[in-house]
Amino acid sequence: xxxxxxxxxxxxxxxxxxxxxxxxxxxxxxxxxxxxxxxxxxxxxxxxxxxxxxxxxxxxxxxxxxxxxxxxxxxxxxxxxxxxxxxxxxxxxxxxxxxxxxxxxxxxxxxxxxxxxxxxxxxxxxxxxxxxxxxxxxxxxxxxxxxxxxxxxxxxxxxxxxxx
Numbered sequence: 001x002x003x004x005x006x007x008x009x010x011x012x013x014x015x016x017x018x019x020x021x022x023x024x025x026x027x028x029x030x031x032x033x034x035x036x037x038x039x040x041x042x043x044x045x046x047x048x049x050x051x052x053x054x055x056x057x058x059x060x061x062x063x064x065x066x067x068x069x070x071x072x073x074x075x076x077x078x079x080x081x082x083x084x085x086x087x088x089x090x091x092x093x094x095x096x097x098x099x100x101x102x103x104x105x106x107x108x109x110x111x112x113x114x115x116x117x118x119x120x121x122x123x124x125x126x127x128x129x130x131x132x133x134x135x136x137x138x139x140x141x142x143x144x145x146x147x148x149x150x151x152x153x154x155x156x157x158x159x160x161x162x163x164x
């Protein structure tokens with residue numbers, strides 16, 4: 001059975017922040033609920049737009065696709081990456097290499113719960129600014145606050161100052 005080819009992380013030329021999600025093993029995440037659906041996704045897009053930044057989301061089905069997207073980040077024209085490695089942990093040599101070659105900083109984010117923290121990437125893996133986890137889907141909200149502050153947009157409707 002042939003799989004459809006997906007473009008290598010193409011994004012519009014005006015994307016400021018890219019959310020890149022690796023594959024997830026949780027069946028509820030993969031088959032029933034689209035990633036960051038509903039209120040959380042809408043709030044992220046609205047908050048970024050209020051700060052004059054465009055937000056794009058890409059979900060990858062495999063580690064290979066995630067690595068390809070990371071290697072093609074220049075084409076995405078993103079200023080910053082919110083990365084959820086998903087089930088790609090521990091990181092392979094190929095994933096670590098792609099992170100080392102990133103030309104933009106990234107914030108590692110996990111939509112886990114404080115009672116069941118997911119593993120994370122090693123601290124020296126590329127230009128990671130922060131690790132955000134333990135707040136379920138709201139980890140993305142906190143990560144976006146950190147990203148906007150890092151990009152100098154702290155005063156643009158961003159009530160939370162996170163000290164970057």
